[in-house]
Amino acid sequence: MIKSQTRLTWVLIAILALLSLSPVIMLLIGSFSKGLVQIGDFTLDKYKAVYGDVSFYGVLGDTCVFVLCSALFSTVLALFLAYLNNRTDIPGKFLFKVISVVPMMIPHVLFAVSWGLLLNPSNGILNLIFKDVFRMSHSPMNIYSIGGMILVEGRLDLPIAYLIISPAMASFDVSLEESSRVSGAGNIKTLLRITLPLLRPAILAALILCIVRCLASFAVPSVLGMPANITVLATYIYKITTTGLIPDYGKAAATGMCILVLSISLIYVYRYLTRSSEKFITVSSRGFKPVVVKLKGARIPLFIILLILLFVLIILPVLVLLYTSLVPYSMVPSAKAFSMMNLNHWKSVFTDSISLVSLKNSLFLSLVGATLGTILSVFVSYVIVKVKTRSAGVLESLSFLSFSFPGIVIAIGFMWLFVRTPLYATIWALLIGYIATYLPYGIRPMTSAFIQIHSHLEESSKVCGASFLTTVKRIIVPLLVSGIVSGWVLMATMFFRELSLSVVLSRPGTETLAVMILKFSDDGLWGKLSALGIIMIAISTLMVVSANLIGNRFKPASD
Amino acid sequence: MEIRITGLKKYYKSEGNIIKALDDVNLVIPSNRIFTLLGPSGCGKTTLLRSIVGLETPDEGEIQIGDTVVWSSKKKIFVPTEKRSLGMVFQTYAIWPHMNVFNNIAYPLQNQKIPRAEIEQRVRKVLEFVQLEGFEKRPATRLSGGQQQRVALARALVAKPKVILFDEPLSNLDAKLREETRKELRSFLTELEITAVYVTHDRVEALALSDNIGVMRNGRIVEIGDPKKIYFHAEHQFVADFIGRSNLIPAVVEKKDANGSIVRTDIGQFVCSQTDFDPQSKVVVCIRPEFVELVSADEPKPVNTVSGIVESMVFVGEVYESEIKVENTQVMVKFPATVDLSPGDPVQFSVRPEHCLLVTE
Numbered sequence: 001m002i003k004s005q006t007r008l009t010w011v012l013i014a015i016l017a018l019l020s021l022s023p024v025i026m027l028l029i030g031s032f033s034k035g036l037v038q039i040g041d042f043t044l045d046k047y048k049a050v051y052g053d054v055s056f057y058g059v060l061g062d063t064c065v066f067v068l069c070s071a072l073f074s075t076v077l078a079l080f081l082a083y084l085n086n087r088t089d090i091p092g093k094f095l096f097k098v099i100s101v102v103p104m105m106i107p108h109v110l111f112a113v114s115w116g117l118l119l120n121p122s123n124g125i126l127n128l129i130f131k132d133v134f135r136m137s138h139s140p141m142n143i144y145s146i147g148g149m150i151l152v153e154g155r156l157d158l159p160i161a162y163l164i165i166s167p168a169m170a171s172f173d174v175s176l177e178e179s180s181r182v183s184g185a186g187n188i189k190t191l192l193r194i195t196l197p198l199l200r201p202a203i204l205a206a207l208i209l210c211i212v213r214c215l216a217s218f219a220v221p222s223v224l225g226m227p228a229n230i231t232v233l234a235t236y237i238y239k240i241t242t243t244g245l246i247p248d249y250g251k252a253a254a255t256g257m258c259i260l261v262l263s264i265s266l267i268y269v270y271r272y273l274t275r276s277s278e279k280f281i282t283v284s285s286r287g288f289k290p291v292v293v294k295l296k297g298a299r300i301p302l303f304i305i306l307l308i309l310l311f312v313l314i315i316l317p318v319l320v321l322l323y324t325s326l327v328p329y330s331m332v333p334s335a336k337a338f339s340m341m342n343l344n345h346w347k348s349v350f351t352d353s354i355s356l357v358s359l360k361n362s363l364f365l366s367l368v369g370a371t372l373g374t375i376l377s378v379f380v381s382y383v384i385v386k387v388k389t390r391s392a393g394v395l396e397s398l399s400f401l402s403f404s405f406p407g408i409v410i411a412i413g414f415m416w417l418f419v420r421t422p423l424y425a426t427i428w429a430l431l432i433g434y435i436a437t438y439l440p441y442g443i444r445p446m447t448s449a450f451i452q453i454h455s456h457l458e459e460s461s462k463v464c465g466a467s468f469l470t471t472v473k474r475i476i477v478p479l480l481v482s483g484i485v486s487g488w489v490l491m492a493t494m495f496f497r498e499l500s501l502s503v504v505l506s507r508p509g510t511e512t513l514a515v516m517i518l519k520f521s522d523d524g525l526w527g528k529l530s531a532l533g534i535i536m537i538a539i540s541t542l543m544v545v546s547a548n549l550i551g552n553r554f555k556p557a558s559d
Numbered sequence: 560m561e562i563r564i565t566g567l568k569k570y571y572k573s574e575g576n577i578i579k580a581l582d583d584v585n586l587v588i589p590s591n592r593i594f595t596l597l598g599p600s601g602c603g604k605t606t607l608l609r610s611i612v613g614l615e616t617p618d619e620g621e622i623q624i625g626d627t628v629v630w631s632s633k634k635k636i637f638v639p640t641e642k643r644s645l646g647m648v649f650q651t652y653a654i655w656p657h658m659n660v661f662n663n664i665a666y667p668l669q670n671q672k673i674p675r676a677e678i679e680q681r682v683r684k685v686l687e688f689v690q691l692e693g694f695e696k697r698p699a700t701r702l703s704g705g706q707q708q709r710v711a712l713a714r715a716l717v718a719k720p721k722v723i724l725f726d727e728p729l730s731n732l733d734a735k736l737r738e739e740t741r742k743e744l745r746s747f748l749t750e751l752e753i754t755a756v757y758v759t760h761d762r763v764e765a766l767a768l769s770d771n772i773g774v775m776r777n778g779r780i781v782e783i784g785d786p787k788k789i790y791f792h793a794e795h796q797f798v799a800d801f802i803g804r805s806n807l808i809p810a811v812v813e814k815k816d817a818n819g820s821i822v823r824t825d826i827g828q829f830v831c832s833q834t835d836f837d838p839q840s841k842v843v844v845c846i847r848p849e850f851v852e853l854v855s856a857d858e859p860k861p862v863n864t865v866s867g868i869v870e871s872m873v874f875v876g877e878v879y880e881s882e883i884k885v886e887n888t889q890v891m892v893k894f895p896a897t898v899d900l901s902p903g904d905p906v907q908f909s910v911r912p913e914h915c916l917l918v919t920e
Contacts, residue, residue, distance in 0.1 A: 454651055454653065456649040456650070456651045456652075456653035457653045457655055459614050459640070459647075459649070459653065460647060460649055460653035460711075460714075461655075461666070462613075462614070462639070462640040462641045463612055463614075463640055463641070463643075463645060463646070463647040463715075464641075464666050464667035464670055464714065464718070465641045465642070465644065465667055465670040465671060465718070466641055466666070466670045467641055467670075470670060474666070475655055478657045479655075479656070479657055
């Protein structure tokens with residue numbers, strides 16, 4: 001038992017090291033190599049070329065503005081929504097679940113494109129409507145700007161921030177607030193003096209995670225930034241890998257190193273914060289509802305704001321894609337537009353062999369990748385939570401490392417690796433890259449599920465004469481079902497919409513859906529793009545719904 | 560089945576300090592009796608229990624259950640938990656929430672690959688035994704605390720183990736239920752031919768339930784004996800103090816003969832019936848509040864009479880709990896509820912020689 005656990009730990013360490021350390025090492029070696037993709041002749045040339053270039057610092061400045069503002073925007077919005085949901089008597093609380101879950105089904109690149117369709121300066125639908133209604137000569141809004149990028153990116157990272165802040169707010173010991181009220185502080189004062197300071201670790205953690213995700217973001221900068229010639233680090237690297245006959249992957253690696261180092265440092269700060277936040281926020285075991293702040297007159301206006309957010313964040317982007325997929329060319333919705341609707345774009349998607357290949361590839365990557373990733377996550381989380389040896393600690397640190405991986409940077413590392421193997425330009429290269437990069441998203445829900453399983457449940461199975469495998473099969477896995485389902489769903493939807501790794505690693509024949517969408521966007525094929533996008537959203541939704549149905553069937557009977 | 564534990568050691572490192580959870584434990588747990596490991600939290604009792612069941616591996620020593628050595632550092636033997644054929648009731652009960660009562664209880668039998676029909680019959684029988692007839696289909700999440708406790712017991716008993724282990728199984732029940740369950744558990748266990756090892760920090764539970772008690776402190780077994788021996792004739796101050804409230808008064812032995820000894824303390828001389836300490840040895844006199852007898856002013860003074868001033872009288876229902884100041888020492892005593900005394904009153908009380916317990920520090 002003890003021996004088999006130790007062996008399991010080392011096998012997992014080996015797998016994770018291979019998955020997450022090898023691309024980093026290759027990236028490092030690559031950045032010091034002289035050639036374009038050849039290892040050897042170690043030099044500092046690539047670093048000198050990147051960091052000696054003045055234009056790099058312009059990119060760095062834009063990146064800072066974009067990343068910090070987006071992260072701040074999503075954190076503040078998440079805080080506002082989490083407070084409304086957990087602490088007030090606002091009606092329609094199920095809407096919060098919608099806001100936090102549904103965006104998983106809308107791929108980032110599609111969301112960015114849909115806002116491009118709505119607010120681009122030449123023929124954005126909303127802009128055209130505004131021009132018409134207010135008789136303006138110029139488009140009032142331009143989404144192809146740093147402000148537009150921030151608004152769109154900020155909303156994309158909102159669910160992540162919300163999912164960190166909301167549970168912290170829901171679970172904290174109400175008596176801490178109650179004693180503040182007893183001491184004579186009002187709602188607002190209690191919020192500012194007690195609630196927010198106590199939540200500081202969770203808020204900071206959300207902010208840091210958002211910063212890391214914005215740093216890695218590729219969809220928004222490429223769809224909304226490139227047309228306006230606004231370059232951030234992610235698109236800067238992409239440009240390096242797409243210029244020249246043989247792109248200079250060494251230079252790309254040298255650029256990527258700065259994002260990687262920054263991300264890894266931030267993730268370890270995040271980890272430190274969330275670790276202390278567990279001590280900070282006392283989770284009350286008493287099952288009653290936290291005090292509800294009566295909103296009184298503000299109740300309905302705040303609810304309307306919530307509905308507007310819902311409309312803007314989810315409904316409008318999907319509607320515009322649906323509309324665009326049906327009209328022959330960009331036009332303001334009108335009777336004429338509706339009379340011209342047809343299914344030509346849909347037909348062209350279903351007869352386009354590359355689109356179909358990409359659909360097949362993405363489905364394969366999503367279903368197979370998420371399943372393999374989930375199996376790996378179950379074992380890794382088991383060791384992290386239940387085996388408390390030093391090597392289990394090593395495993396935990398390793399599993400956290402890839403949490404910080406900016407997709408496009410790590411893809412460059414994988415490029416350096418795969419180019420030397422038969423995996424290069426195959427679907428398996430993408431599969432390995434996906435699992436390596438997104439494994440923490442599978443491990444996290446599984447780890448919290450494992451923590452909830454009291455060790456006595458497992459030990460009593462042993463006392464009852466069950467072998468390790470029987471215990472896993474009959475006790476651990478059934479109790480883990482909800483964790484497994486949410487881990488699987490998270491990975492499957494992420495893999496299905498994956499862009500930043502794929503854009504570097506995919507080759508003709510291994511295109512994925514998101515890569516196709518980006519290609520259509522570059523070519524201005526909005527109708528075809530929208531049709532394919534709607535198919536993507538539909539499949540994502542189907543995956544989430546069916547996984548939850550299956551999960552419910554296996555759920556333990558409870559009262 | 561007898562359990563034989565020899566030279567068991569288990570050390571933990573915690574922030575640079577070495578914590579001795581088990582510090583050379585030697586113990587024989589007799590067959591078919593209820594043996595309780597009693598001690599304050601952190602004394603190593605749970606570690607010892609978990610070592611017996613194999614959920615914890617000690618650093619050194621040997622554990623033998625019946626004729627089988629299940630763990631030995633020298634012989635490099637480790638029989639895994641699932642092969643030890645024991646029963647155990649956990650502090651949290653560890654009822655699997657995703658199974659109904661039947662599946663929870665049938666689990667140990669299913670692991671032995673026993674035919675379905677026999678499993679059903681044995682589960683029904685054990686449910687009858689713990690008075691939960693007809694609960695087979697009930698989901699585990701819909702049981703009260705007391706019912707969960709019975710299901711856990713049924714699961715531990717169903718495979719007819721020779722040894723059953725209990726890790727503070729009553730600490731999650733409320734006071735009244737705890738008392739009832741304690742009585743029931745004792746009758747269940749005496750009815751079966753089974754060796755029971757019971758871990759608790761509750762002295763009343765230990766006294767009421769056990770055939771034998773082993774008192775533990777800092778990873779060591781301090782004293783072993785039946786409840787009466789531990790209560791009336793403890794050898795160590797720690798044990799005397801832990802098993803019940805007592806006045807501990809430092810003393811020096813003055814004289815000793817065949818009938819008893821005389822000791823000197825700050826509050827006067829005491830005659831004790833014990834003879835196991837030589838003159839001049841330093842000891843502690845242990846006087847339990849409930850053994851103190853009130854002496855009225857007009858009757859002749861019995862041996863070991865002490866006079867003092869009443870400091871406090873607290874009425875707790877059955878008795879008065881009172882503090883009496885004798886010289887500069889406070890003595891806790893219990894007086895019958897009928898006594899009429901108030902703080903400030905002078906008072907005389909006596910302790911019989913057989914109730915003056917001499918213990919080592």
